[in-house]
Amino acid sequence: MTAATKVPFVDLGRQYASLRDEVLQTIDAVLKSGQYILGPELDAFEREAAEFCGVKHAIGVANGSDSLWLSMKCLGIGPGDEVITAPNSFIASAWATAAVGATPTFSDIDDTLNLDPAKLEQAITPRTKAIMPVHLTGRIANMEAIMEIAQRRKLHVIEDAAQAIGATRHGRKAGTFGVVGSFSLHPLKNLAAFGDGGLVSTNDDGIAQQLRLLRNHGLKTRDESVIWGYNSRLDSVQAAVLRIKLRHLAQWNKTNRNLAERYHQALAKHVKVPVSGAGEEQIYHRYVIQTDRRDALHAYLAARGIDSKINYPTPIHLQEVASQLGYRQGSFPVAEKLAGMILSLPLYPEFTLAEQDMVIAGITDFFSGRP
Numbered sequence: 384m385t386a387a388t389k390v391p392f393v394d395l396g397r398q399y400a401s402l403r404d405e406v407l408q409t410i411d412a413v414l415k416s417g418q419y420i421l422g423p424e425l426d427a428f429e430r431e432a433a434e435f436c437g438v439k440h441a442i443g444v445a446n447g448s449d450s451l452w453l454s455m456k457c458l459g460i461g462p463g464d465e466v467i468t469a470p471n472s473f474i475a476s477a478w479a480t481a482a483v484g485a486t487p488t489f490s491d492i493d494d495t496l497n498l499d500p501a502k503l504e505q506a507i508t509p510r511t512k513a514i515m516p517v518h519l520t521g522r523i524a525n526m527e528a529i530m531e532i533a534q535r536r537k538l539h540v541i542e543d544a545a546q547a548i549g550a551t552r553h554g555r556k557a558g559t560f561g562v563v564g565s566f567s568l569h570p571l572k573n574l575a576a577f578g579d580g581g582l583v584s585t586n587d588d589g590i591a592q593q594l595r596l597l598r599n600h601g602l603k604t605r606d607e608s609v610i611w612g613y614n615s616r617l618d619s620v621q622a623a624v625l626r627i628k629l630r631h632l633a634q635w636n637k638t639n640r641n642l643a644e645r646y647h648q649a650l651a652k653h654v655k656v657p658v659s660g661a662g663e664e665q666i667y668h669r670y671v672i673q674t675d676r677r678d679a680l681h682a683y684l685a686a687r688g689i690d691s692k693i694n695y696p697t698p699i700h701l702q703e704v705a706s707q708l709g710y711r712q713g714s715f716p717v718a719e720k721l722a723g724m725i726l727s728l729p730l731y732p733e734f735t736l737a738e739q740d741m742v743i744a745g746i747t748d749f750f751s752g753r754p
């Protein structure tokens with residue numbers, strides 16, 4: 384955001400302003416309690432988050448990268464194994480596989496920006512242990528088709544639902560299809576901590592128990608450690624604040640959908656808009672349009688003081704860090720083509736209609752050839 388920015392991409396201060404008194408009182412109470420790590424606020428947040436997500440267990444961890452990584456650990460994925468994910472995600476999706484010593488592999492997407500189930504089986508090898516669909520932008524991947532393949536090929540499914548908390552598909556919430564679901568509670572996510580945070584969802588009692596050990600040095604009691612674990616806990620202050628925000632999340636997601644609908648109506652004649660398919664309820668973590676004039680539009684909006692972003696300009700398989708994996712330009716044609724066409728427009732619950740109208744006017748003027 385620059386001094387000339389008229390429409391910022393996001394303004395986190397607005398949400399804080401709307402909750403400030405309650406947040407400050409809650410933080411004050413936690414600070415006075417002296418219970419800063421684990422404890423009652425985290426227990427309550429985990430219960431409430433599990434209920435919201437429609438699962439038996441939700442386990443708070445330090446961030447959404449750790450929630451993927453610890454889930455992999457729990458499933459025993461390690462050296463010699465492969466995990467298939469989408470090439471057009473944030474780096475953390477593939478990182479988690481590398482972090483357990485396994486090999487990240489990829490399969491191409493379709494124009495929903497999610498894994499294309501029709502291509503998935505070609506990516507399965509004898510070493511494949513799991514599939515990690517990423518519910519990019521807050522839109523759930525085609526989980527019926529992905530689960531059918533995974534069950535037939537006896538593979539785990541780890542949902543990277545970092546961007547999709549509260550999204551549904553045919554009535555089922557993100558994070559309830561696979562053996563585990565992984566969420567990020569990063570400040571830019573739809574349910575956002577005031578810092579880092581993550582969450583794992585599962586219906587499997589054994590996995591939940593194992594995760595609780597793994598995130599806390601394998602400690603069964605204060606003094607007894609049963610496995611080599613890690614320090615990856617969600618702080619009590621964050622948990623307490625997240626409890627407040629969780630009560631608003633369904634409404635915030637609904638507001639996002641209403642704003643998305645306004646964009647759809649105004650923009651569909653100029654660009655491809657992310658309209659939901661039958662049975663899909665997106666949460667629009669990002670509102671991503673597709674146009675082959677993306678770079679010019681991006682620059683035009685910037686010149687008008689309208690902030691837009693590209694999530695993500697370089698697919699993971701073409702990043703330097705992935706150069707050892709043996710992919711090249713052309714490996715995933717759809718992901719590569721869309722990387723040059725996608726543009727994320729500002730959209731968040733506190734975004735005003737007046738601001739949205741400025742974005743719409745900017746895009747309309749661009750396509751009408753107005754300077």
Ligand SMILES: Cc1ncc(COP(=O)(O)O)c(C=O)c1O
Nearest residue numbers: 446447448473475476545567569
């Ligand atoms: C798709 C995806 N996966 C994983 C992560 C990692 O989450 P975190 O930043 O909380 O570690 C993110 C967040 O940026 C994400 O968008």
